[in-house]
Amino acid sequence: MRTDTGQVFKLEDYRRPDYRIPETRLSFDLHPDRTVVVSELLIERADGVPEGTPLVLDGDGLDLLALDINGEPLGANAYEATPDRLAIHALPKGPSFRLRVTTRIDPSANQALMGLYRSSGVYTTQCEAEGFRRITYSLDRPDVLSVYRVRLEADKAAAPLLLSNGNPVEAGDLPGGRHYAVWDDPHPKPSYLFALVAGDLGVVTDEFVTMSGRRVALGIYVEKGKEPRAAYAMDALKRSMTWDEEVFGREYDLDVFNIVAVSDFNMGAMENKGLNIFNDKYVLADEETATDADFANIEAIIAHEYFHNWTGNRITCRDWFQLCLKEGLTVYRDHEFSADQRSRAVKRIAEVRTLKAHQFPEDQGPLAHPVRPRRYREINNFYTATVYEKGSEVVRMIRTILGVDAFRAGMDLYFERHDGDAATIEDFLAVFEEVSGRDLSQFALWYHQAGTPNVSVKASHDAATGELVLDIEQSSPPTPGESRKRLMHIPLAFGLVGPDGRDMIWETVEGAAVEHGVLHVRKRRHHVRFTGIAERPRLSLNRGFSAPVTLSVEERPEDRAFLARHDGDLYSRWQALNGLMTDAVIEASKQLRDGRAASFSAEIAELCGTIAADDRFEEAYRALALSLPSEADIAREIGSNIDPDAILSARNGLIEAIAGANADAFATLYDRLADGGRFSPDAASAGRRALRNVLLDYLAAGSRAPGRAAAQYGDAGNMTDRSAALAVLVMRHADAAETKAALADFEARFGSDALVMDKWFQIQAAAPGTGALATVRALTNHPGFSIANPNRVRALIGTFSSANQTGFHRADGEGYRFFAGIVLEVEQRNPQVAARLATGLRSWRSLEPRRKALAREALQKIATAENLSPDLRDIVERTLA
Numbered sequence: 067m068r069t070d071t072g073q074v075f076k077l078e079d080y081r082r083p084d085y086r087i088p089e090t091r092l093s094f095d096l097h098p099d100r101t102v103v104v105s106e107l108l109i110e111r112a113d114g115v116p117e118g119t120p121l122v123l124d125g126d127g128l129d130l131l132a133l134d135i136n137g138e139p140l141g142a143n144a145y146e147a148t149p150d151r152l153a154i155h156a157l158p159k160g161p162s163f164r165l166r167v168t169t170r171i172d173p174s175a176n177q178a179l180m181g182l183y184r185s186s187g188v189y190t191t192q193c194e195a196e197g198f199r200r201i202t203y204s205l206d207r208p209d210v211l212s213v214y215r216v217r218l219e220a221d222k223a224a225a226p227l228l229l230s231n232g233n234p235v236e237a238g239d240l241p242g243g244r245h246y247a248v249w250d251d252p253h254p255k256p257s258y259l260f261a262l263v264a265g266d267l268g269v270v271t272d273e274f275v276t277m278s279g280r281r282v283a284l285g286i287y288v289e290k291g292k293e294p295r296a297a298y299a300m301d302a303l304k305r306s307m308t309w310d311e312e313v314f315g316r317e318y319d320l321d322v323f324n325i326v327a328v329s330d331f332n333m334g335a336m337e338n339k340g341l342n343i344f345n346d347k348y349v350l351a352d353e354e355t356a357t358d359a360d361f362a363n364i365e366a367i368i369a370h371e372y373f374h375n376w377t378g379n380r381i382t383c384r385d386w387f388q389l390c391l392k393e394g395l396t397v398y399r400d401h402e403f404s405a406d407q408r409s410r411a412v413k414r415i416a417e418v419r420t421l422k423a424h425q426f427p428e429d430q431g432p433l434a435h436p437v438r439p440r441r442y443r444e445i446n447n448f449y450t451a452t453v454y455e456k457g458s459e460v461v462r463m464i465r466t467i468l469g470v471d472a473f474r475a476g477m478d479l480y481f482e483r484h485d486g487d488a489a490t491i492e493d494f495l496a497v498f499e500e501v502s503g504r505d506l507s508q509f510a511l512w513y514h515q516a517g518t519p520n521v522s523v524k525a526s527h528d529a530a531t532g533e534l535v536l537d538i539e540q541s542s543p544p545t546p547g548e549s550r551k552r553l554m555h556i557p558l559a560f561g562l563v564g565p566d567g568r569d570m571i572w573e574t575v576e577g578a579a580v581e582h583g584v585l586h587v588r589k590r591r592h593h594v595r596f597t598g599i600a601e602r603p604r605l606s607l608n609r610g611f612s613a614p615v616t617l618s619v620e621e622r623p624e625d626r627a628f629l630a631r632h633d634g635d636l637y638s639r640w641q642a643l644n645g646l647m648t649d650a651v652i653e654a655s656k657q658l659r660d661g662r663a664a665s666f667s668a669e670i671a672e673l674c675g676t677i678a679a680d681d682r683f684e685e686a687y688r689a690l691a692l693s694l695p696s697e698a699d700i701a702r703e704i705g706s707n708i709d710p711d712a713i714l715s716a717r718n719g720l721i722e723a724i725a726g727a728n729a730d731a732f733a734t735l736y737d738r739l740a741d742g743g744r745f746s747p748d749a750a751s752a753g754r755r756a757l758r759n760v761l762l763d764y765l766a767a768g769s770r771a772p773g774r775a776a777a778q779y780g781d782a783g784n785m786t787d788r789s790a791a792l793a794v795l796v797m798r799h800a801d802a803a804e805t806k807a808a809l810a811d812f813e814a815r816f817g818s819d820a821l822v823m824d825k826w827f828q829i830q831a832a833a834p835g836t837g838a839l840a841t842v843r844a845l846t847n848h849p850g851f852s853i854a855n856p857n858r859v860r861a862l863i864g865t866f867s868s869a870n871q872t873g874f875h876r877a878d879g880e881g882y883r884f885f886a887g888i889v890l891e892v893e894q895r896n897p898q899v900a901a902r903l904a905t906g907l908r909s910w911r912s913l914e915p916r917r918k919a920l921a922r923e924a925l926q927k928i929a930t931a932e933n934l935s936p937d938l939r940d941i942v943e944r945t946l947a
């Protein structure tokens with residue numbers, strides 16, 4: 067583990083590298099616990115750098131065996147080597163030289179899963195962001211691009227498969243049962259995109275012919291016997307390749323494209339050039355073992371990593387402050403892909419729910435940072451919802467402001483101008499300014515300023531004059547290190563909905579620029595005057611969630627209900643109903659805390675009944691409309707002094723009210739939506755299952771008898787229906803014999819399939835109430851659980867801390883104490899995963915005073931532990947600050 071130097075890296079300290087490395091040759095002699103790496107680098111001194119400037123290479127825990135320059139071993143005085151750094155003072159004269167570095171590493175001992183490690187007997191690598199320095203000394207920074215040739219040598223029986231980046235050029239047998247392969251990647255790339263895989267895996271192959279007629283051999287490598295489960299990922303890959311050609315004009319650029327699924331992986335997947343490495347959770351799927359959500363995630367992540375080939379690899383980042391240049395843009399691209407492959411409205415609602423659930427709390431808490439941060443201690447902690455999801459929203463706003471054609475023209479110019487570059491956000495914004503002639507300097511604040519802006523709107527209508535006036539005001543709350551905020555450019559898509567439910571057309575508008583249904587808020591206050599508005603309209607604001615802001619609108623309660631029935635924008639219509647539900651639960655939770663009974667207006671239940679039955683909408687949309695905001699969503703809206711128990715009771719009260727009012731209709735619809743045992747993963751079929759499973763939850767809440775859920779569990783022909791039924795049993799019928807039987811059955815069926823068992827861990831970890839802690843604690847001793855595997859930790863502990871409001875936030879603080887202990891235990895092996903897990907306590911300040919104090923104690927327990935890793939120290943110190 068690296069020692070924490072407490073060093074802070076700052077954007078303004080960026081300097082171009084003194085040396086370039088145009089060519090890299092790597093040779094790996096792979097052995098499980100003693101791998102020797104020979105790295106031969108062609109090194110050139112950069113223009114303007116004086117001769118004699120020392121060469122300083124990055125390392126991390128390395129063991130140097132040999133070192134020579136131009137074939138001559140270096141004398142002991144010529145260099146200084148520590149595990150974390152290699153500085154060479156005595157360099158040959160002239161502009162370039164060849165450096166040869168030999169290091170020895172132990173893949174089997176590597177439990178941090180960064181650098182070269184073993185997963186289920188397979189050698190694999192993860193180099194982003196700074197993992198390459200755990201393999202060999204190098205200029206491990208993204209603005210040093212090199213052409214790689216890689217030779218792998220391993221035991222042929224244990225590792226018949228030898229993969230690296232680029233195209234295969236040579237392979238053969240060696241004495242002693244060993245063999246080798248050579249790979250050549252002609253595209254210059256930074257070290258973080260290097261990868262190798264060696265092992266014994268099964269494969270699914272296919273072929274893709276690009277738009278210019280080039281043949282690409284596709285391979286997806288998975289654990290032997292699981293090949294059939296890779297079929298959907300292969301299909302998603304081919305669709306992604308076609309889509310990037312059609313929508314962005316981007317063609318693939320190597321003869322092969324390989325994907326490898328591994329079972330120990332810190333994140334979702336990694337876009338290494340020509341050799342994507344995936345968490346197997348995002349590759350393997352079939353109807354018996356994967357849910358519709360799993361299929362959708364696989365499709366999105368396969369696309370995401372593939373799209374990185376252009377946005378990330380061909381054009382990479384100058385430094386890690388620019389991470390959103392590749393991540394925000396690539397998330398935007400995968401969102402658009404999924405919207406085109408599935409339903410655009412449904413996809414948009416799902417995106418906004420994710421953004422609000424993950425990015426908003428980050429932006430509104432102690433870990434808030436700009437989409438392009440200006441400082442970091444540990445870059446691993448900046449792979450955040452802000453960089454990824456808000457980064458995508460910022461790209462989306464550029465499209466909203468420019469329009470689709472200018473946006474595409476800007477993207478074309480970006481690819482043309484920066485292919486082969488390590489670029490910056492300034493480079494990215496410049497192409498859009500150039501093609502559109504617009505000044506995006508105020509807009510650029512979305513990259514530079516943290517926090518979620520608020521827009522408040524007040525409307526007044528004068529029927530006599532036909533005038534509508536909107537008083538709009540923007541404000542941005544302070545965030546850590548940024549107390550004063552500048553005014554943002556906020557593109558608000560909107561409509562004025564008339565009494566007939568249609569959008570009204572105005573004669574004139576003044577007070578703000580309005581273009582194509584988008585109102586551009588740029589000043590602190592706008593007094594916007596519309597004329598030709600005969601009747602009082604309902605305001606449909608931030609349609610399609612055109613800007614990632616919070617809105618406070620002065621409106622009559624009946625306006626919301628009207629929009630929930632009539633808004634022509636499907637997103638805003640969903641938002642209106644969801645807002646009504648949220649307010650109803652908040653109101654009921656107040657009643658409960660005041661010792662009163664919770665009461666609900668009949669209108670929400672009636673609206674739910676109407677939308678459930680409305681065949682004009684796709685089932686997936688109806689399912690989203692009927693899904694109540696989560697307990698965490700409601701807590702976030704309340705904002706402070708949060709009592710999770712009151713929220714749970716209030717939310718259940720609303721579910722029961724909706725279920726009670728619609729019992730017969732929901733039961734009839736539930737029966738009608740049965741699929742008769744046919745399965746297809748397509749969006750329409752998934753939508754029917756989603757709606758049916760939402761109805762199952764209502765029916766269970768309404769009846770208190772486990773019969774229907776137990777029957778669905780037993781009859782289920784696919785994992786979506788089976789796991790949904792199991793979740794309903796656990797949530798709604800915790801003590802029923804049927805629930806215990808279903809849990810036992812699930813374990814008996816899938817006990818040997820770790821990915822499926824993650825669902826079993828998740829469902830139990832999410833069970834509400836104080837009893838969950840004992841269950842979770844017991845499950846840490848289950849033979850299927852492993853503290854060393856990130857997927858297991860996320861399924862059990864991650865779910866408990868992020869999706870179990872009443873269990874985790876137990877009033878006695880036992881949830882927090884348990885959690886702190888686990889975080890420290892995970893950290894012993896894997897600081898990156900521990901740091902991410904620890905963000906589960908970031909909203910501690912919003913809790914009611916008793917819980918708040920207990921949560922702080924748990925954070926302090928982590929903060930004062932000995933030998934804390936830089937990753938975890940960074941998170942807990944910022945969280946407590």
Ligand code: TRP
Pocket residue numbers: 192194195332333334335336337370371393446449
């Ligand atoms: N670049 C990857 C992606 O978003 C993210 C990633 C995968 C990653 N593994 C990582 C980031 C390990 C940091 C550390 O597609």
Ligand code: ZN
Pocket residue numbers: 370374392393396
């Ligand atoms: Zn990415």
